[in-house]
Amino acid sequence: MACGGADGCPVVPLRNGRGVPVLGLGTSHRGGYSHDAVVHALRQCGIRHIDTAKRYGCESLLQKAIKESGVKREDLWITTKLWHSDYGYENTKKACMESCERLGVEYLDLYLIHWPDTHVPGKSNQEVRAETWRAMEELYEKGVCRSIGVSNFLISHLEQLQEDCAVTPHVNQVEYHPFQRPQELVDYCRSREIVFEGYCPLAKGEALTHPSIVQLAKKYGRTPAQICIRWSIQNGIVTIPKSTRAERIQENCKVFDFTITQDDVEILNGMHDGRHVSWDPSLIV
Ligand SMILES: NC(=O)c1ccc[n+]([C@@H]2O[C@H](COP(=O)([O-])OP(=O)(O)OC[C@H]3O[C@@H](n4cnc5c(N)ncnc54)[C@H](OP(=O)(O)O)[C@@H]3O)[C@@H](O)[C@H]2O)c1
Numbered sequence: 286m287a288c289g290g291a292d293g294c295p296v297v298p299l300r301n302g303r304g305v306p307v308l309g310l311g312t313s314h315r316g317g318y319s320h321d322a323v324v325h326a327l328r329q330c331g332i333r334h335i336d337t338a339k340r341y342g343c344e345s346l347l348q349k350a351i352k353e354s355g356v357k358r359e360d361l362w363i364t365t366k367l368w369h370s371d372y373g374y375e376n377t378k379k380a381c382m383e384s385c386e387r388l389g390v391e392y393l394d395l396y397l398i399h400w401p402d403t404h405v406p407g408k409s410n411q412e413v414r415a416e417t418w419r420a421m422e423e424l425y426e427k428g429v430c431r432s433i434g435v436s437n438f439l440i441s442h443l444e445q446l447q448e449d450c451a452v453t454p455h456v457n458q459v460e461y462h463p464f465q466r467p468q469e470l471v472d473y474c475r476s477r478e479i480v481f482e483g484y485c486p487l488a489k490g491e492a493l494t495h496p497s498i499v500q501l502a503k504k505y506g507r508t509p510a511q512i513c514i515r516w517s518i519q520n521g522i523v524t525i526p527k528s529t530r531a532e533r534i535q536e537n538c539k540v541f542d543f544t545i546t547q548d549d550v551e552i553l554n555g556m557h558d559g560r561h562v563s564w565d566p567s568l569i570v
Contacts, residue, residue, distance in 0.1 A: 293542070295541075301432060305334065305394070307523050308524055308537075310527065328356075330538040332534070333362060337363075337364065338399055344388045347388055366398070369402060372405060374420045381396055391429075395434060395455070397458055398438075401437060418446060433454060436458040436459065437459060443479070454479055457480075459484070460562070461483025461485070463553050463556040464558050466556075471520075482524070483517050494509070505543055511536065
């Protein structure tokens with residue numbers, strides 16, 4: 286695997302020949318946004334992958350941080366997401382161009398449909414997702430989006446989309462941390478060459494005080510956050526921890542100079558209890 290910044294960060298190959306750095310920086314409306322932390326991540330930590338969304342409201346702020354960092358556009362992997370208020374064929378194309386404008390870029394490395402639920406009265410979810418995906422495919426063909434994908438899609442949503450699409454999603458971004466390891470979905474994605482990307486790798490901080498994780502951190506002389514991030518990576522999952530604090534971003538990037546033994550990976554794998562920290566599962570139909 287090629288190197289994607291962050292001191293030895295490997296790049297995970299996509300079906301279309303592109304490669305996404307396995308470790309990225311999350312941003313979101315929850316917990317705030319820090320300009321200085323993003324600049325630090327890019328300049329000092331070698332982060333080359335940023336995850337954002339229209340919904341997070343920080344695309345324009347990211348444009349400023351990227352500019353200030355001096356990192357070249359072609360050295361960066363930028364993911365943003367389409368919010369459900371913009372679903373549908375025309376709206377999707379417009380929303381994508383608006384995201385590009387806010388981010389100050391001519392193309393996106395990855396554009397994701399943020400949620401499977403579409404909230405369009407009088408139309409089925411499948412119908413709206415299919416129309417939306419047609420626009421995503423067009424954006425991909427034009428090169429505005431160099432890869433396209435989905436987020437929070439379950440197997441049933443992916444199967445439905447498969448009936449309607451010409452291009453299979455390159456990525457599915459889903460919650461993934463020691464308490465939430467949806468292995469069936471991971472296996473399904475892999476069988477279709479859909480790269481599995483995991484969000485909330487620290488379970489929004491909940492995983493960092495769990496006694497087993499604290500114990501493993503002591504054993505490896507690492508921090509609980511590093512154990513969670515390294516575990517995701519060793520399971521082959523692209524991961525995007527978020528922090529608004531420069532020193533924590535630095536810490537979260539130092540995960541390429543140690544290996545968790547398979548026995549300890551199994552301990553972490555065994556912690557899945559099905560809990561979601563990001564959303565209420567009843568919201569997805
Ligand atoms: N596709 C989707 O629907 C979706 C949903 C949720 C999230 N995401 C993406 O995934 C990213 C990550 O998810 P997330 O932010 O919800 O959860 P997360 O990365 O699991 O956890 C972030 C929390 O952990 C804290 N933290 C980070 N590093 C730490 C460290 N080394 N030690 C102690 N605490 C630390 C942060 O606080 P401080 O800021 O104070 O450090 C923040 O409160 C988001 O930013 C977003 O890009 C996508």
